[in-house]
Amino acid sequence: MERRAGRGAAGGAAEQPAAHADHRRRRLEQRPGARRLALPADDRNLIATFHYYSPMEVTHQGAEWVSGAGAWVGTTWSGTAAQRQRLRDDFDRVARWAAREKRPVLLGEFGAYSRAPEPTRPAWTRAVREEAESRGFSWAYWELASSFGVLEPLSLQWRRPLLETLLPVAR
Secondary structure, three states, X not given: OEOOOXXXXXXXXXXXXXXXXXXXXXXXXXXXXXXXXXXXXXXXXXXXXXXXXXXXXXXXXXXXXXXXXXXXXXXXXXXXXXXXXXXXXXXXXXXXXXXXXXXXXXXXXXXXXXXXXXXXXXXXXXXHHHHHHHOOOEEOOOOOOOOOOOEOOOOOOEOHHHHHHHOHHHO
């Protein structure tokens, strides 16, 4: 993850410390019950779902309801080798669980808030979609026509770069 100059007179670029991102990832893995989830073995109609918004500094920058998110405005995600590896690692964990439990997976929500820089939203969105599809996960983008939306709610115009990352045939 890269950082652009943020608010304040000092400006200056800063990089998000890797230790902070690793701490967030460990917290997620340690959520109560995450590793103990047991689904009825005889009900093969159940689909496991998860939401993916990592890193939050990218997907929720400027989100008014997230404490401190204003400081993240300008954070970029370009799909560097390290960024893609973190994404693969996260999705590999889900895929290992799904294989062990013999369950299909739905990536039930993913998206980036509209305050993310334009090259960042499509790059991150495409990468997440590709990782889900490469593992056979179905997916649902959050959301149609609001602050995360692929459709601009006032003009009812598609946000083409975002639409084309989700539906490559839309080009």
